[in-house]
Amino acid sequence: MLKFILRRILLEALPTLLILVTVTFFLIRLAPGGPFSAEIDVPPEVKAAIEAKYRLDQSLPAQYFGYLADLTRGDFGPSFKYKDFTVNDLVNKAMPVSFRLGVTAFIIAVILGVGAGVTAALRQNTWIDYSVMGVAMIGVVLPNFVLAPVLALIFAIWLKLLPAGGWDGGRAIYMVLPVAVLCQHYISVIARITRGSMIEVLGSPFIRTARAKGLPMRYIVRRHALKPAMLPVISYLGPAFVGIITGSVVVETFFGIPGIGQLFVNGALNRDYPMVLGLTILIGTLMIVFNAIVDIVYGLIDPRIRIK
Amino acid sequence: MSQAQDQALLVVDDLHVHFNVGRESLLPWSPPRLLKAVSGVSFTLRAGETLGIVGESGCGKSSLARALIGLNPVTAGSVKLAGRELAGLPASQWRPLRSEMQMIFQDPLSSLNPRMTIGEIIAEPLRTLQPSLSRVDVKHELDRVMARVGLLPNVINRYPHEFSGGQCQRVGIARALIVRPKLIICDEPVSALDVSIQAQVINLLVDLQKDEGLALIFIAHDLAVVRHISDRVMVMYLGKVMESAPADELFSRPQHPYTQALLSAVPIPDPQRQRSRVIQILEGDLPSPISPPSGCVFRTRCPQAFADCATDVPELREAECGGAHRLACRRH
Numbered sequence: 146m147l148k149f150i151l152r153r154i155l156l157e158a159l160p161t162l163l164i165l166v167t168v169t170f171f172l173i174r175l176a177p178g179g180p181f182s183a184e185i186d187v188p189p190e191v192k193a194a195i196e197a198k199y200r201l202d203q204s205l206p207a208q209y210f211g212y213l214a215d216l217t218r219g220d221f222g223p224s225f226k227y228k229d230f231t232v233n234d235l236v237n238k239a240m241p242v243s244f245r246l247g248v249t250a251f252i253i254a255v256i257l258g259v260g261a262g263v264t265a266a267l268r269q270n271t272w273i274d275y276s277v278m279g280v281a282m283i284g285v286v287l288p289n290f291v292l293a294p295v296l297a298l299i300f301a302i303w304l305k306l307l308p309a310g311g312w313d314g315g316r317a318i319y320m321v322l323p324v325a326v327l328c329q330h331y332i333s334v335i336a337r338i339t340r341g342s343m344i345e346v347l348g349s350p351f352i353r354t355a356r357a358k359g360l361p362m363r364y365i366v367r368r369h370a371l372k373p374a375m376l377p378v379i380s381y382l383g384p385a386f387v388g389i390i391t392g393s394v395v396v397e398t399f400f401g402i403p404g405i406g407q408l409f410v411n412g413a414l415n416r417d418y419p420m421v422l423g424l425t426i427l428i429g430t431l432m433i434v435f436n437a438i439v440d441i442v443y444g445l446i447d448p449r450i451r452i453k
Numbered sequence: 454m455s456q457a458q459d460q461a462l463l464v465v466d467d468l469h470v471h472f473n474v475g476r477e478s479l480l481p482w483s484p485p486r487l488l489k490a491v492s493g494v495s496f497t498l499r500a501g502e503t504l505g506i507v508g509e510s511g512c513g514k515s516s517l518a519r520a521l522i523g524l525n526p527v528t529a530g531s532v533k534l535a536g537r538e539l540a541g542l543p544a545s546q547w548r549p550l551r552s553e554m555q556m557i558f559q560d561p562l563s564s565l566n567p568r569m570t571i572g573e574i575i576a577e578p579l580r581t582l583q584p585s586l587s588r589v590d591v592k593h594e595l596d597r598v599m600a601r602v603g604l605l606p607n608v609i610n611r612y613p614h615e616f617s618g619g620q621c622q623r624v625g626i627a628r629a630l631i632v633r634p635k636l637i638i639c640d641e642p643v644s645a646l647d648v649s650i651q652a653q654v655i656n657l658l659v660d661l662q663k664d665e666g667l668a669l670i671f672i673a674h675d676l677a678v679v680r681h682i683s684d685r686v687m688v689m690y691l692g693k694v695m696e697s698a699p700a701d702e703l704f705s706r707p708q709h710p711y712t713q714a715l716l717s718a719v720p721i722p723d724p725q726r727q728r729s730r731v732i733q734i735l736e737g738d739l740p741s742p743i744s745p746p747s748g749c750v751f752r753t754r755c756p757q758a759f760a761d762c763a764t765d766v767p768e769l770r771e772a773e774c775g776g777a778h779r780l781a782c783r784r785h
Contacts, residue, residue, distance in 0.1 A: 350563040357522055357558075358578045358628065359551025362544065369566050448612045449567055 150437075158433045162426060166216070169425045170209055173418055180225035180416045199225060212422070221426070222419035226411065232423040235408060240427075243397070243404035245315050247390035250324045254331035254389070259378065261332070262339025263366065266374075269344055277336065284333025293326045293399045310401040323400045327393050331385055338381055343374040372446050379446070383439035387431045391424075461533075462635055462668050463498040463521070468530035468540075470513070470520045470692075474743065488743050490516035492692040493530070495769070500635060503662060503669040505683030505700065507676060507715065511739055513692040514672045518640045521670070522556050523547050534636070552582050555629035559641040561621035565613040572609035575599065575627045582632055598627040602657060619650035626657065636668040643678065655682055676719050680704050685777070688712045691742055691750040694769050698778040708772050709780045710757050749783065757784050 181187075181195055196202045200211055215222055221232035265277040300322060301309035313319050346352065347370055355365045390405070397406035405424065412420035470491035477483045491513045498504050506514050519525040521532055527540040534553060542550075555578075558564040565574055576595045579586060586594075596606060602623040613621055622642060629637050639658065643651040659682055662669055673679050679686055680700050687697040688711065696709035707713045717733040735754045740746050746753050752762040761783055772778040773785060 350558060350560055351566040353524065354556075354558060354564040354625070354628075355566070355577075356524055357556040358581075359548050360577070360581050361548065364581060369569075372568055447568055449614050 153437050161433060162429055165429045166422065166426060169422055170212065173421050176416065178416055180418065221423035224417055224420050226415045226417040232419045236423060236427060239403060239405050239408050242312060242315065242402060243390050243393065243406065246320065246323055246327065246393060246402065246404060249320060250328035251386055251389050253324065254328040254335055258332040258335025259339050261336040263343055265340045266343035266347065278340065281333040281336045284329050289326050289330065290395050292329055293396060296322050296326060312402045323396050323402060327389060327396050331389060335378055338378050339374065342377045343370060346370045346374045376443065376446060379439055379442055383435040384432065386435050387428060391428045391431065460499045461497045462500040462535060464533040466495050466531045468494045468520065468532060469528040470516045470525055471528040486743055489692050489745065490742060491520060494694055496687060496697065498668055500668055501666045502685065503671055503683045505679035505686040506670065506672045506689060507674060507679050507686060508689035509674065509739065512689045514689055515640055518638045518670065518672055522554055522638055548582065552632040553634050554636045555632065555634040556638045556640065557625050557629055557642045560645050561618050561625050562613055564625060565621060567613055570610050570612055571624055574624060575631055578628060578632050594631055598631045601630065602627045618646050619653060622646060622654050638670045640672050644673065644675065658682065676716065691740065691745055693750055694781065695751065696780040702776065702778055706774065708785055709782050710755050711751050
């Protein structure tokens with residue numbers, strides 16, 4: 146196990162991250178404009194001073210290796226946009242917000258998605274199955290930038306039950322709408338994957354054996370069918386978890402939530418190089434970590450693919 | 454009540470298993486199509502007896518077996534286990550009866566949950582069917598059946614994929630045995646195994662039957678195996694019983710044209726006799742069980758069919774040679 150984790154970090158995670166940093170570093174500098182091109186006509190001395198402060202006066206390779214050197218110390222550099230803050234400060238502040246929003250949405254998505262999928266699978270080709278899958282299909286195709294204003298209109302403006310935006314330290318009432326919009330897509334996808342793989346598993350010979358043993362259906366689903374049916378869902382959940390935490394750009398922007406998504410949008414628009422790079426590394430790392438977790442969970446569920 | 458019925462363990466009377474296979478056309482009011490997998494099978498199984506069921510693929514052997522144990526719903530007819538009616542019983546009332554009737558399947562490896570250890574698989578029926586048993590008792594029973602089927606105690610924590618097909622089938626048998634059933638239904642239990650392993654598993658089943666007084670329903674298409682293990686053999690064709698007789702009687706003096714054709718296809722392990730034997734080859738394919746032929750279902754391929762065969766459905770009745778030999782044919 147330890148050997149597996151070490152091999153994962155040394156041979157897979159670090160090279161992947163290095164490539165990711167390199168590509169992002171040069172790509173973002175290819176984009177026209179610079180972090181300070183918006184500022185109106187500063188005297189050349191001032192501009193030079195600013196560029197010197199942020200190491201922009203050096204050659205590109207020098208900037209690159211300077212950045213890498215900072216990275217090894219865990220320093221993601223200063224933000225170009227929020228001048229008194231470092232990237233570390235901003236991410237540290239935004240991360241818990243996105244994390245809280247994302248984890249809540251994720252848990253709800255898994256519970257409702259798996260529940261709906263299993264229900265539909267057990268009642269395959271009945272009206273229950275068709276309606277669950279119909280709703281899930283709408284959930285898959287409905288974009289969140291449509292659902293968000295509709296829900297805000299209904300629950301905030303007409304019914305006046307919930308706030309239309311804001312965060313307020315993550316009070317429950319402020320979380321309802323963003324979480325609902327965020328998990329909508331994931332519930333639907335999880336429900337559809339679960340249904341499909343559950344139907345397949347229920348048709349397999351060892352489930353027939355379990356039925357012939359005389360086990361009750363509910364027990365068979367729980368003890369025999371759920372684990373193998375979860376394999377495709379779990380491989381989806383790894384990347385989905387990262388996506389739900391970091392990718393809630395629309396939701397965070399619409400509801401004015403100070404999370405990672407907002408940082409990313411602002412960073413990209415303002416050519417805030419260290420911010421974009423920092424977030425890219427963060428998301429890349431999360432992606433690698435959660436995919437590794439998925440692999441480990443796989444082994445726990447299926448002894449045949451246990452890591453040797 | 455006669456003596457025979459007193460001893461009867463399983464009485465099947467006019468059993469029908471039909472499957473709905475969609476409609477004749479896309480129109481919702483067009484008549485539904487029924488696949489008659491089993492139509493009107495009756496037999497009686499005494500305690501400790503082995504009944505072999507043979508027939509070509511698609512003749513309804515497996516559907517019959519699955520209906521007996523409740524994996525397929527029974528469309529009509531009656532299945533009585535030790536006097537209790539099983540057909541149409543809700544799942545909850547089935548459960549206590551499971552201890553009396555178990556089933557072994559064809560593909561041993563895929564019939565076992567790959568995520569459970571051998572010990573968990575074998576003990577599971579006991580844990581759910583007799584939850585009052587203590588952990589120690591379950592372990593004791595587990596050791597008993599594992600020893601009985603020839604599995605070493607140290608394999609208890611291994612997984613099915615670490616075993617050969619023969620060993621997996623032993624696990625399947627142990628799993629069926631642990632609840633001390635009176636009847637085990639074996640649906641082609643050895644057809645996925647190598648010949649040498651087949652012999653081991655069959656001998657194990659024969660031993661078990663003798664020692665524990667088990668009744669077996671043994672489904673196979675290997676006639677030699679069926680002859681070896683069965684007391685009585687039932688020949689099925691297109692969901693109906695064609696002939697039924699004590700094993701030796703059936704194999705030495707087959708009466709029904711279908712049985713004769715089946716037996717003539719068995720190779721003889723003697724080159725000279727093999728060369729000189731007459732093989733009766735049946736013409737054509739098995740007719741569709743969705744629209745079976747009128748009259749005798751075998752008439753479309755029967756070398757001895759005559760006009761009446763198309764109109765009269767032959768009843769399964771005692772053959773002229775008497776005894777327990779029964780057949781369904783107008784010719785006899």
